[in-house]
Structure formats: structure tokens, C-alpha cells
Amino acid sequence: MLWPGSAALLAPLAPWFDEARRVLPWRALDLHAPHPDPYAVLVSELMLQQTQVATVIPFFQRWMERFPDASTLAAASEDEIHKLWEGLGYYRRARLLQGAAQGVVKDGWPKDLENLLELPGLGPYTAAAMASIAFQLPEAALDGNAFRVLARLLGIEENPRKSAARLREWLKPGLRTHGPSLLTQAIMELGATVCTPSPRCAKCPLASDCEARRQDATDRIPARPQRPVPREVSLWLLAVQSKGRWLLHPPAAHGLLAGLWRWPALAFETTLEGAAEEPHPFGLAEARTWPGWIQEYSHRREHIHPLALQFEAPFPAPKDLIWLDASELEAIPMGRRDQRLQELLRTPPAVCDEAPPLAGLLRLLQSRP
Ligand code: SF4
Incomplete structure (x- = not known):
């Protein structure tokens, strides 16, 4: 034409x-x-x-x-x-x-x-x-x-x-x-x-x-590209604290999340078998939860379950995680999802419909390959 x-x-x-x-x-x-x-x-x-x-x-x-x-x-x-x-x-x-x-x-x-x-x-x-x-x-x-x-x-x-x-x-x-x-x-x-x-x-x-x-064709021009359906995942997002330090992923050097600190996350489904175990395992002093949310990305939708855990004594940082001094938490860069959990930590916790499977979660966290 x-x-x-x-x-x-x-x-x-x-x-x-x-x-x-x-x-x-x-x-x-x-x-x-x-x-x-x-x-x-x-x-x-x-x-x-x-x-x-x-x-x-x-x-x-x-x-x-x-x-x-x-x-x-x-x-x-x-x-x-x-x-x-x-x-x-x-x-x-x-x-x-x-x-x-x-x-x-x-x-x-x-x-x-x-x-x-x-x-x-x-x-x-x-x-x-x-x-x-x-x-x-x-x-x-x-x-x-x-x-x-x-x-x-x-x-x-x-x-x-x-x-x-x-x-x-x-x-x-x-x-x-x-x-x-x-x-x-x-x-x-x-x-x-x-x-x-x-x-x-x-x-x-x-x-x-x-x-x-x-041509009365503004609804079909331009042609809309087909978008891939985002993958649905469900995660525990964990703010783990002990003796004034937080457990975090330090920034990766490359990739989409390069330069950003992240909270550890565990797949929601894989931890459910721990639900019936003891409520405060591994020296856990306190567990707090808040209502979850859906974090949208172009390629995936994360159903986030926020959870803050406080321990009497720190355990050795699992693979790929480090203990960061609490005084540095406000200054580190985080993506939107992890920033939102950081903001929740300043608010009162909510009562959870379902108790988090703490023993299963902690075993998974501490034994991360
Ligand atoms: S350019 Fe866009 S806004 Fe302008 S007449 Fe055409 S369809 Fe309508």
C-alpha cells in the first residue's frame, strides 16, 4: 500500500x-x-x-x-x-x-x-x-x-x-x-x-x-500481539531476624535482579508437610504474619505469603544468604516485592487463617542446598 x-x-x-x-x-x-x-x-x-x-x-x-x-x-x-x-x-x-x-x-x-x-x-x-x-x-x-x-x-x-x-x-x-x-x-x-x-x-x-x-477500525488497528500467560507461583517471603541482624540474599552481579537485595523465599506448597510440627522449632522466639498479596511481573504472578521470624540465636547463614546488620536495612536497594515486606515489618501483624508450617519452613530454609 x-x-x-x-x-x-x-x-x-x-x-x-x-x-x-x-x-x-x-x-x-x-x-x-x-x-x-x-x-x-x-x-x-x-x-x-x-x-x-x-x-x-x-x-x-x-x-x-x-x-x-x-x-x-x-x-x-x-x-x-x-x-x-x-x-x-x-x-x-x-x-x-x-x-x-x-x-x-x-x-x-x-x-x-x-x-x-x-x-x-x-x-x-x-x-x-x-x-x-x-x-x-x-x-x-x-x-x-x-x-x-x-x-x-x-x-x-x-x-x-x-x-x-x-x-x-x-x-x-x-x-x-x-x-x-x-x-x-x-x-x-x-x-x-x-x-x-x-x-x-x-x-x-x-x-x-x-x-x-x-474504516471504523480503531479497535482492531493496531493488531494486538498475543501475550504469553504468566506463570502462577505461591511463595513464603521470609524476613528472618536474630540479634539485630537480618537474613538476606545479597545482590546478584547479573540478570534481572542484579544490584538488588532480596528476602529469602520458599515455595508455598513444598512446606505444608511441616504444619503439624512443634510451633517454635529451632529456637524461634516469634513469628508474625500479614495478609498476602499478588506481585505481578510480565512473565509470572507471585502469590506472596509474608512471614517474619525472630530467633533467639542466629544459625549459620544458609547457602546464598548472609546476615546483614539491621542498621543497614533501610539503605539497601530492594525490588518492589521485597520493599513491601520491609514496609510490613513496621506495621502490626495480622492473625493468619492458617498457621504457617514453621518447622517445615525452617528445616527447608536452614538446609538449603
Ligand atoms: S490517529 Fe488515533 S485518535 Fe487520531 S483519528 Fe486516528 S485513531 Fe483517532
């Missing part, structure tokens, strides 16, 4: 954006000049991956106060960057952001898309967003919002990501004509505020030329 030229088709976006644009702490006032602070654009783009604007704003402000430029961030400790990122999720982004800052400190800002792509954490979308928003280069940044807007506008019936290369080329004349930063942000803004999954076409500056609207 032949698409109309991007410069003419997208022309109504520029005046609309002048009126409708939101004031965001990382957004420059003059969108026709290179951004005065490319580092702020980099921070915002990494934070905005998988996270809503409203959530990002306070994190961005705190981050910029503590790490106002690439060199401050490049020199920070991993614990500190994770602590400041705590609550945003997808912690890998914090490490990649620091890696990118270190690259910039060492070699300066890249001058083109190819070199931006070499910075850690910058995939095709983020590198193009940096090129267009920070440096006014006519590179098309296609995120989920942009794909949705363009698929509907052009009537692309199949998954628009399959047409990414063609869309990038198609957008270039529009970017050159209307300004890379302005047009890129206008498309994103339209996707975030008007051409949402349930679009408000009556408010849209592109409505008269929109193919999906003309």
Missing part, C-alpha cells in the same frame, strides 16, 4: 502540539534547537521505558537533584543508584543508565545514531529518541505510542513493528520539515493523550486523514 508523504500528512500535529503539549521537567522550551541538557533527555527516556509519565516525574526530579550530570552518575556506587531507582522497577535500566553516563564521560556525546547505539542501554528506540529530541537529528523514534498512532493513521493492519524499517524511512521527510524534536514529541504526545488504546478521535488533529477512523 502506498502511504501519503509524512511531511504533509503530519503537518496538523505541529500547531496542535504547540497548544496541547504538557509541561514536563525534562522537556525543553525551544523544540527547534538542540536540547540544552542531553543528559536529562537520556535519564527521562530510560525512566519512561515501561513506566508512565506521572510515575516518572518525582523519580526524575530526585534523580536530577542527586545526579545532576553524567559525571556525577558515572562515579556513583551501584547501591546508591539502585536505592534511588527503588520503586521504578526494571532495575536493569538504572545500571544501563550509569553505563551510558560512563560512556559519555569517557568519550563525549555521540554525534550520530550509529554511535548513540553503542552506548549501553540504548536500543533502536532510545538511540533515535536521543538523536531527535536531544540533538535534532532526523531519526524516527518508534515506541508503543508511535506505532499505535502511525498504524491507525496509515491503516497498517498487521503488527506495525514488522513495518518499523519502512516507517522510519517514511517519517524522515516529516522530521526534516517540522523539526525532529518537535515532531517526535508530538507523535508521542498524541499517542499518550489522544490516540490511546481507546482513542478520542473527535479531539485528534489527524482525524480527517486517519485511515483507521475512516
Whole structure:
């Protein structure tokens, strides 16, 4: 299918954006000049991956106060960057952001898309967003919002990501004509505020030329990718304390949870056979429980059963766990799930419907292979 030229088709976006644009702490006032602070654009783009604007704003402000430029961030400790990122999720982004800052400190800002792509954490979308928003280069940044807007506008019936290369080329004349930063942000803004999954076409500056609207097909364009069904798991999440120390997993060096401390967790089902055993085994002084919750991840749903256990005397830390001094607990970075248990520890416990199978749990914990 032949698409109309991007410069003419997208022309109504520029005046609309002048009126409708939101004031965001990382957004420059003059969108026709290179951004005065490319580092702020980099921070915002990494934070905005998988996270809503409203959530990002306070994190961005705190981050910029503590790490106002690439060199401050490049020199920070991993614990500190994770602590400041705590609550945003997808912690890998914090490490990649620091890696990118270190690259910039060492070699300066890249001058083109190819070199931006070499910075850690910058995939095709983020590198193009940096090129267009920070440096006014006519590179098309296609995120989920942009794909949705363009698929509907052009009537692309199949998954628009399959047409990414063609869309990038198609957008270039529009970017050159209307300004890379302005047009890129206008498309994103339209996707975030008007051409949402349930679009408000009556408010849209592109409505008269929109193919999906003309065909009354906005509910099926863009095609929705099939998502895998998340795996259901049920866990005891254990806050184990003895003599002013807590039992924790120290951060892994690699993987999704790198840089984060974790409470030990045990599969819920495998511990039930201990339910009838003695209530306070292994020198256990106190057990506290709270109502559980479901922790959602893209690939799994964890049914969490929180449990705090206090011992008279510490036992040797099982494999992969260490005893951490209680004074350090507030300062260590944790993911959302583990942070939530930490917060529960400050609240009164609840009566559990079913007594936790303490003997079975502790035997499992202490004999971890
Ligand atoms: S007219 Fe509707 S479907 Fe088309 S781009 Fe605008 S908001 Fe999206």
C-alpha cells in the first residue's frame, strides 16, 4: 500500500502540539534547537521505558537533584543508584543508565545514531529518541505510542513493528520539515493523550486523514500481539531476624535482579508437610504474619505469603544468604516485592487463617542446598 508523504500528512500535529503539549521537567522550551541538557533527555527516556509519565516525574526530579550530570552518575556506587531507582522497577535500566553516563564521560556525546547505539542501554528506540529530541537529528523514534498512532493513521493492519524499517524511512521527510524534536514529541504526545488504546478521535488533529477512523477500525488497528500467560507461583517471603541482624540474599552481579537485595523465599506448597510440627522449632522466639498479596511481573504472578521470624540465636547463614546488620536495612536497594515486606515489618501483624508450617519452613530454609 502506498502511504501519503509524512511531511504533509503530519503537518496538523505541529500547531496542535504547540497548544496541547504538557509541561514536563525534562522537556525543553525551544523544540527547534538542540536540547540544552542531553543528559536529562537520556535519564527521562530510560525512566519512561515501561513506566508512565506521572510515575516518572518525582523519580526524575530526585534523580536530577542527586545526579545532576553524567559525571556525577558515572562515579556513583551501584547501591546508591539502585536505592534511588527503588520503586521504578526494571532495575536493569538504572545500571544501563550509569553505563551510558560512563560512556559519555569517557568519550563525549555521540554525534550520530550509529554511535548513540553503542552506548549501553540504548536500543533502536532510545538511540533515535536521543538523536531527535536531544540533538535534532532526523531519526524516527518508534515506541508503543508511535506505532499505535502511525498504524491507525496509515491503516497498517498487521503488527506495525514488522513495518518499523519502512516507517522510519517514511517519517524522515516529516522530521526534516517540522523539526525532529518537535515532531517526535508530538507523535508521542498524541499517542499518550489522544490516540490511546481507546482513542478520542473527535479531539485528534489527524482525524480527517486517519485511515483507521475512516474504516471504523480503531479497535482492531493496531493488531494486538498475543501475550504469553504468566506463570502462577505461591511463595513464603521470609524476613528472618536474630540479634539485630537480618537474613538476606545479597545482590546478584547479573540478570534481572542484579544490584538488588532480596528476602529469602520458599515455595508455598513444598512446606505444608511441616504444619503439624512443634510451633517454635529451632529456637524461634516469634513469628508474625500479614495478609498476602499478588506481585505481578510480565512473565509470572507471585502469590506472596509474608512471614517474619525472630530467633533467639542466629544459625549459620544458609547457602546464598548472609546476615546483614539491621542498621543497614533501610539503605539497601530492594525490588518492589521485597520493599513491601520491609514496609510490613513496621506495621502490626495480622492473625493468619492458617498457621504457617514453621518447622517445615525452617528445616527447608536452614538446609538449603
Ligand atoms: S483519528 Fe483517532 S485513531 Fe486516528 S490517529 Fe487520531 S485518535 Fe488515533
